Amino acid sequence: MAELIRDITLCILFAWALGLAAHFLRQPLILAYLVAGFIIGPYGTGWVHTRESINTISELGLIFMLFMIGLEIDLKKIVRAGRVILFGSGGQLVGGCLLGIAFFMAIGLPMGKGGFDALYLCIACALSSTVIIVKVLYEKRELDTLPGRITLGILVLQDIFAILFLAVQPSLDNLQISIVLLSIGRVVVLVAVALVLSRYVLPPLFHRVARRPELVLLGALAWCFLIGEIAEKLHLSREMGSLVAGVSLSTFPYALDVTAKVTTLRDFFITLFFVALGMTIPIPSLSVVGFALVIAAFTVVSRLVTTFVPLYLMKQGLRASLLPALNLAQISEFSLVVIQVGIAAGHLSTATSSAVSFAFVVLAVLSTFMITQSDPICRWSIPLLKRMGLRDLDHVGVDGEAHGDGHGAGRRIVILGFFRSASALLSEIERQNPSLLEQVSVVDFNPVVFSNLKARGLHVIYGDISNVDTLLHAGIASAEIIILSVPDSLLKGANNEKLVRHVRSLNTTAKVIATADFLSDVPDIYAAGADYVTVPRISDARELLSAIEAVDDSLLDEKKAELDQLLAERREVLP
Template sequence: MHELIRDITLCILFAWGLGLLAHFTRQPLILAYLIAGFFIGPFGMGWVKSQESIQIISELGLIFMLFMIGLEIDLKKIVRAGRVILFAASGQMLGGCILGVLFFMAIGLSLGGGGFDALYLCIACALSSTVIIVKVLYEKRELDTLPGRITLGVLVLQDIFAILFLAVQPSLADLQVSVILLSIARVVALVVTALALSRYVLPPLFHQIARRPELVLLGALAWCFLIGEIAELLHLSREMGSLVAGVSISTFPYALDVTAKVTTLRDFFITLFFVALGMTIPIPNGSVIGLALIIAAFTVVSRLVTTFTPLYFLKQGLRASLLPAINLAQISEFSLVVIQTGVAAGHIKTQTASAASFAFVVLAVLSTFAIGRSDQITRASIGFLKRIGLRDLDHSHAEEGEEDGHGEGRRILILGFFRAASALLSEIERQNPGLLDQIGVVDFNPVVFQTLKGRGIHVTYGDISNVDTLVHAGVGKAEIIILSVPDSLLKGANNEKLVRHVRSLNTAAKIISTADVLSDVADQYAAGADYVVVTRLSDAHELFNVIEAADQGLLDDKRAEIDARLSERREVLP
């Protein structure tokens, strides 16, 4: 016991020290934890030698990580995901697995006869890292963009796919129809039990302890380990049980409270899991490094092929098809979980597992930089893709423009289309529908392009920071030009630069721009704006009116008024 405590102490100390170094050098924390484990483990300095300690630390971390992954899987969102995400995720996972099996068998890895290296690697390479993607997209404020939503939807469905694999994984050595059906029956029994308890037993219990944080935390941990033990009794795994435990309470009323209470504990044990995983990585030889580089290269290429292709054929445009492919081009931390279960079951060689871990490290670093610079990569790639014959959504529009005299202008031009522009269009439609014929929109969101085109509104597909797009859209002929997208959502530009750019193309138009920060207002006027909208002022005015209504006992009337206004609107972006 004392040896285990000493080993955990070393894990935390080195994880923290290398984590600080990773933070200051802007590297993924998971990379720091893996290096920390390797450094103190039996293949490094040898300070942690006990295989029992490593196994206990790893299993505890794995249980908590899967429990938290389950908590973050919202089944309602999957149901509402829509055909684009469903088809994209299906194409990416099935295509990735098929390509993976064929590729890894072609390079000599086993499939069957007790060895399932090719199968485990194809599953591992089909999954992407939620930790890395969400962190970088959050920092870039791209989680709520169309490519961001597609990326997150694919990630959620990947987790469901991994659950299904873990269900049949213990029976791979004797994979018969009866065995598969028995495994599925066990999973169904586990899921039904967990859902029934979470629906009828947990809510009243958590309602009673909602004001006692320590009991909420203890209840969440008890639930996680209880379902884990039920899974063990059903000859599944505790890890899968913890995942089902998280999913089963992901939508119940206290899920947010449970998540908030368990998050700190989760971070602690996830750190331990990755440090323990680092301890199992041997000093690489040439063959391990070579296989790792092959795995990394295959992951990037297969992800681009299997993600870009279905999105392109679903007419999402080159940009919205490329960005999710770039976002997803790495190996998941869940992949390491799958690999480790394979090692524990004797299905995969240690050398193959080590190569997969090295490939994860390589892609974790490269992917962080690639996602951070995805807009520049996409802009450079679109030109190349067009030159080799791929058509973007602006192709049919360009042909129409040539027939109509190229670049027929509109009196009012909206550059960039997000929620403010959607609300503006709905307001015009309600108060002065005749004005819609005088309005043109420029944006590269395929949903916006297709919806506006379906409503008969003139729309140009393209990047508003591109000169050719603006010229083609008729900026030089417009009388009123509206920049409605805030700086936080603009890519490769900001409103001040856009105002200056637009003013150089049209010296006479009235330019209306948007500012998030008060200090930007003067800069935009200096750049040539005629009026700058500061949305916080209108928001503050509305909130003040709501407070007054509440003080006067008229909040219900105020709500009825806004409900009536909302019911009349046909927003492009709800």
């Protein structure tokens, strides 16, 4: 016990020290944890060398990691997932696995007779990193964009796919239909028990202790280990049980509170898992490094093929098809879990496991850069793809004519960029002055906006508003009113000040209305040539003040009824 405590102390100290270095160098923390484990592990300094300590630390970390992954899986979102996400994720997973099996068997990896290296690798390469993607997209404020939502939807369905694989994995040595069905049946029993208990037993218990944070935390941990033990009794694994425990808790009312309470503990044990994983990575030979680079290259290429193609065939446009492919081009931390489970079962070699770990490290660094620079990469790639013969949504206009100069000419009002403010504006025009819609043209590169506006008979041009050619095609030169309704935080490759300068250089007489995120931006946008600048926070403040006054006058119910009636009359393009 004393040796285990010493080993955990070393894990945390080195993880913290290298985590600080990774933070200052803007590298993924997971990479720092793996390196920390390698340094103190048996292949590094040897300060932690006891196999029992490494296994205990790894299993605890893995159980908590899968429990938290389960908590973050929103089953309701999966049920509501649109056709694009369902078919996109299906194409990515099925295509990735088929390509993976074919490729890894072609290079000589075993598939059956005790060795399943090709199968585990194809599964590992089909999964993407939730930790890396969510972190970078959050920092870029792209989680709520269409490519961001598609990316997150595919990530959730990847997790479901991994759950199914973990259910079948114990039976790989004797893979018969009856055994597979038995394994799936055990999973169904486990999920049913967990869902019934989480729906009818846990809510009243958690309700009674909701004001006692320590009991909420203890209850969540007890639930995690209880379902893990039930899974063990069903000849599944504790790790599988912890994942199901998390998924079942994600559906009940206190999921958010439980997640908040468990997060700190989760971070502690996830750190231990990745440090323990780093301890198992031997000093690589040239062959292992070469194999890791092959795995990394295959992952990037296969992700581009299996993600881009389905989305492009569903007419999402080049940009909205390419961005999710770039976002997903890495190996998941869940892949490392799958590989570790395979090693424990004796299904694949340690050389393959080491190569996957190194490929994970390479892609963690590379994909962070790719996601950060995804917009410039798209701007460079799209013209190349067009020269290769791929058509974008701007190939044909709303009325069927080819996209070209003067395409938007004759429209008095041009809206550059389309987000929720523009959606609300069109709804308001439709409600108060429908004839004005005939004078409006919208320019945006969101395929959902393009198809919805086109279906409603509105004039819409597919294009990037930061591109001068797009502005020329949109008929900016002849417009009388030009509206920039997208805030700087959502604009890619430009901001409102730069856009106003572009617009003003093309049209010196139009009235230009722009948007400012910050009060300090207003003078700069006016100096760039804007005639009027809206600041959304001011209108929001007025609405909040009117709500406060309604409360003081005992008129809040009447105000709510007026708002409900107004919302019922609106038919917006974006929800």
